[in-house]
Amino acid sequence: MPTKSIGEEFLKGFWKENPIFRQLLGMCPTLAVTNAMINGLAMGLATAFVLIFSSLVVSSIKKLIPSQVRIATYIVIIATFVTIADRFLAAFFPPISKNLGPYVPLIVVNCIILGRQEAFSSKNTVGRSLIDAFGMSLGFILGLLILSAIREILGFGTFFGFQVMGQWFKPWIIMILPPGAFITLGILLALALQIERKTKARR
Amino acid sequence: MKVKTFPHGIHPPEIKERTFDKAIEVMPPPEKLTIPLLQHFGSPAEPLVKKGDEVFVGQKIGEGTALFSASIHSSVSGKVLSTDNHIHPLGHSILAVTIANDGEDHLLPSLQGTKDPFSLTPDEIRQRVKEAGIVGLGGAAFPTAVKLSPPKDKPVDTVIINGCECEPLLTADYRLMLEHPEDILKGAEIVRLATGAESIIVGIENNKKKAFKIFQEKAKNNAAEVALLKTKYPQGAEKNLIYALLRREVPRGGLPFDVGVVVQNVGTTKAIWDAVSQGEPLYQRVITVSGNGIEQPKNVLVRIGTPFQNVINFCGGLKENVNLLVMGGPMMGVAQWSLETPIIKGTSGLLAWKAPLSYFEYSCIRCGRCVEHCPMGLVPSQLMKFVKFDNLIEAENWGILDCVECGSCQYSCPAKILLVHWIRLGKNKIISLRRKNKA
C-alpha cells in the first residue's frame, strides 16, 4: 500500500506537505507564539513531542480502536502527552512556560496532531508513522523558526536573543504584535505559493 | 411653469444646434432599396412577394403574423429584384426584399383614408394601425398595435406623448413637432380613443421651448396637457418619463399598462394619424443626419430601406477622418460598419464623427458615479463585476434585467469601463439560460 519511499515520507513534511505553508494547519500557535525564536522553538519542540508520541501510540493500537470512538481516543491520547509537555515546561523551564501561556495546553486542538493521527497513523505501520511524525514535526518547527526569525529580527532587532541589527535600527513593534504575525504569515504564504507555481511550471 | 423631472440621470452635451433650425427635407427615393423583413421588436414578417413581382408604394410585402410582429410595406413602386439575406443595422443578416425603383411613385390604389377618424371604434383603430405596420419610432420599435391594446384588468387613464428627444444630436422629433403639431395632437386623440384613456399629456424638454409654445397654443382645442420637462438624459425613457410626469412607478419587469399609462413617441403618433386618416402605411420616416463627420447635417424624410450611402450622399457625404457611424442617438445607437445597410423604421438618426479608437480601462475605483446617475437605481459597477465573474444569480438579484441600457453609467464612468457592454452580456446570458431551462 505505501507508495512513497521512506525518504519521501520523511521529507514531505518539509515542503510538499509542510503543515504551515502548504496545509495551513496549526495556525493558532503559529500566529500566537512566534514573536521570538526561543518561543517558536519551544512551541515547535513541544508540538513535536506530542505528535511523535501520539503517532507512536495511535499507530501501535490502531487495530484495537473501533472507528466510532477513534477521535475521542485520539484526543485522550493527545491530551495526555500535551499535559506531560505542559507540566514538564512549567517545572523545568518556567520562563518559557510563562511566555507560551495557554498555547501549550492548546496543542490539544492543534490540527496538525489530530490530522496526522486521522490521516496517517491510523492507517500506517508504527515505523512509517514515526517517520511521518518526525518529518511533520521538523517541518512545523522549520516554519515556526522562519516566521519567528523574521518577526524577532524586525520586532526586536535580535536573533535568538542576540543583537543582530545595529544601533541605528528602530524595532518595528508591529512585528511582535498580532498584526505582524498575520502580515508576515501572509507574505510567506504568498511566497510559498509563488515558489510552488514556479516549480510546477518548470516540471 | 414648473419643470418636471426624474431622479438621477446625466446631462451630456446636447449638440443639437447643427440641425435644430433645419426644416425637414424630403429625400427622393434611391434607385434601389432593400427593406428588411424585421424592423421591430419581435418575430420577422413573412415575405409576400417574390423576385420579379411588381410592387406599389405602400404595398404590403411582409406580413406580421405573430403577436409581436408588424407588417412591412414597400416604400417605392417598382420591381422586386430579390428576397435574400441582407445586412441589417442591428448586426446580424436578415431576410430582406430588394426593390428596383421605377421612379413613378405609384401609390397602391387600394389605400384609402377615413372621413371621420374620431368615430372609429378602438378595434378598428388597432386594425388600421396593425395594417399600416406601425412600430414605435423612438428606437425600440415595439409594435404599436400591441401597445394600443391594454389588457382588460389594467385600464389606461393617461396617454403620454413623448416629445423629449433626450438623446444628444437628434432633432427629428423636434422638427416634426414644429412642422406637424396638429397631426401629432390628432394622433394623440386617436391613441386616447383606442386605449379608452381620459387625459393626454405631451412631455417636452425645456431645450425645445419653441415646440412647447406651439403645442401649448394648439393643445387648447384638444384639451391635452403640455408639460415642460428638464433637459436631462434619459428623460424620454418610458419608465422615467412616467415617473417625471405622474410620479407613478412602473413595477419592476412591468409595462406602463401596470400603472394605467400608454407612452407614444411623437413620430409614432403622427404615423398613427397618417395611417388612420389617410390609410398610409409606415414606409417613410424623419431622421436626423448629423455629427461633425457629416458635411451638411440635415433632418430628412427618407423612405424605409434607403441605404445609408444614399442618405449620406444626400447630406453632402462624409468627411475624410470619420471612423464611427451610428444609427440612432449617440447614447443608445448602434455602431454600423457598412454603408450598404438600409434605414429601418426604428432609425431615428444617422450620425458620424471621429471617435477615439480606444480608452485605457482603469480598474473600478468605486467612485459611485454610475450609481449616482443610473436612472433605474441600479449598481452598474457591481453588476459588471458579477457578470465578469459569471455570478449570474447575484446579477439577477441586483436587478440586471431592469437595466434599460441607457448608457448613463458608462458615460459617467471615470475609469472608462464598458459597463453597458458587460450588463448586456449578462442579460443575454441570463435570457438564453432561461430559454434553455424552459426547453
Added chain:
Amino acid sequence: MTNKTFILQSSPHFKDKDSVPKIMYAVIFSLMPAAFASIYFFRLKAVVMLFSCVVVSLATEAIFLWLRKKPFHSLLDGSSVITGLILAMTLPPSLSLELAVIGAAAAIAIGKQVFGGLGHNIFNPALVGRAFLQTSFPVAMTTWIPPVTAKINTATYATPLANLKFEEAVAQGTLTPLKDLFWGNIGGCLGEASAITLLIGALYLLFRRVIDWRIPVGIMVSLSAFTGVFWLISPEKYASPLFHILSGGLMIGAFFMATDMVTSPISPLGSWIYALGIGLIVGLIRLFGGFPEGVMYSILFMNAFVPLLNRYARPQILGERSKR
C-alpha cells in the same frame, strides 16, 4: 467615397471627460494649500517629508507593478502620489525620515498592492501606512514639536487633543483657542496644522464633485452630536463640538481620507451610515478611549464595513421605491 472603414463599439458612444487620473490630480491639487501651510509652519522638514513619502510611494508602486507584470499606467494615475501625500500629512513633523519611508512603503505594499492595486484595496492605504507606523514606533509617532512660527521653546509639545485628554485642559482653562485651530499655528501632524487650508482644498473638491459631500457632513454631524451632548451636560469637563471638529486629524480625515472613493460606500445611504459611524467612533475614542485622537482608527474601522454597506445599503430600483 468607397470602402470606408468604421469602428464597431457598443453604445453609449459619448463619454464624460472626467477620468481616473483627472480625479486623482484634482485631489492632489486640492491638497496643495494644506501642503504649503505645513511647509510654512514646519519649513524644510515638511518639504523633505512630503517629497520623500511621495517618491517612496511611487517607487513601491513601481516595484509591485513590475513584480506583478502589470502595465505602468497606474503609476501615472496619481493614486500613489495621493497616498504618499496624505500619509506625509498625517505624520508628526518630528518623525525621522527613515520611518516615514518605511510607512510609505508599507502603505503601498500592504495597504494597496497586496489587495491587487488601485480599486481593490479595502482600507485606505495612507491610513494603513500610518497605522503600521503608529503600532511599530509608538513613541516616535506621538512626539510632537511646535511649529517654527509658534515662538515656543520646548523640545516636546502636546497637541491640542493630548492636552485635552491628559492635562485636563478644560478644567485648567488651557484649552487651545479655536482661532488657532482654525488658522493654524498649532502642534500636530503636518496636515493638521491649519484647518482653513484643508477647508479651501475640500471646497474645491466638493465643487468639482470629486468627493461625496455626505461623508464629511455626516462625520461632523455625528461627532458634534456625540461630543455636544457631553459638553452640554458638563462644559467644565468636556470640550465643545467645534473644538473637536477643528482639532486633530478630523478635518483632513473627513475631507480627504474618509472620502477616498475606493474605500467608501458607493450608495448615498451607505455613505450616511459610514460617515455617522466614523463620527461616532471618533467621539468615543476621543472622550473615553486610551488615545487622544481616533480619526485614523475610526476610518479604518468603518472601511471594513464598506463591502457590507455596498451590499445592504444599495439604492432602491425604480419600480420598488413606492407601491401604488
Added chain:
Amino acid sequence: MNLSARMIAVLTSVGLLSGGFLSTVGLLTKERIALNKQKEIEEAILAVVPGTESSQKLYEEKDLSIYGGKDEDGNLLGFAIHASGVGFQDKITLMFGTNASLTRITNLTILDQKETPGLGAKITDRESFLKYWENKDCSQPLSLRKPPAISPEDLSSSEVNTITGATISSESVLNTVNLSLERLKRLKTEGKFAIEERNAN
C-alpha cells in the same frame, strides 16, 4: 466481543492508562512547580527589600499580598507588597518594597503585564521607568511628573516619572502603588497583622 462493549473497553482502558500516567507526572512535577513559584516571589522580595534572608506572608486579599522581609537576625527590614491593578491593556502585577516604618519605597518591579510593547511595556524597563521609583518618600501619596523629567534629579522626593507616550500605563502603576500603600497603612493602624509580636518571638 460486540461493538459497544469494545468501545467502552477501549475508552475506559485508554482513559485509565492516561489518568494513571498523568497522576504520576503530576506528582513528579508538582513540587518543582510550586518551588518555581515560590522562588519567583522570593527573588522579587529580595529585589525590593534588599538584604532579606527570610520572608513571611503577613496578609492576603484579592489583588494584594503583603510579605515581611527579615534579616538573618529576624529583624523586620521592610514590607514587600505584591499587588495588581488595571493597566492599559490588561492587569499589571507588580511588587514594591517599603521600609519597616512605611515611609519610603525602596524599589519596584513589575512581575506581569501585557502593555503595548515598546510603549506601555516600558514599565518593566529599569532605565526608562523603574529607576525613578527607587527611594521615594511615600509618607504622602506619590504623584506623577507630566511631561516627564529628563533626569532623576529633577524630580522631587515624592514624584515619579512618566513614560513618554504611555501616560496611562504609568498612571496605572502609580495608582496601584498608592492604593495598596494606603490599604497597608490602614491595615497597620488597625493592627491586622502584628509584626512586632511575631518579631518578638
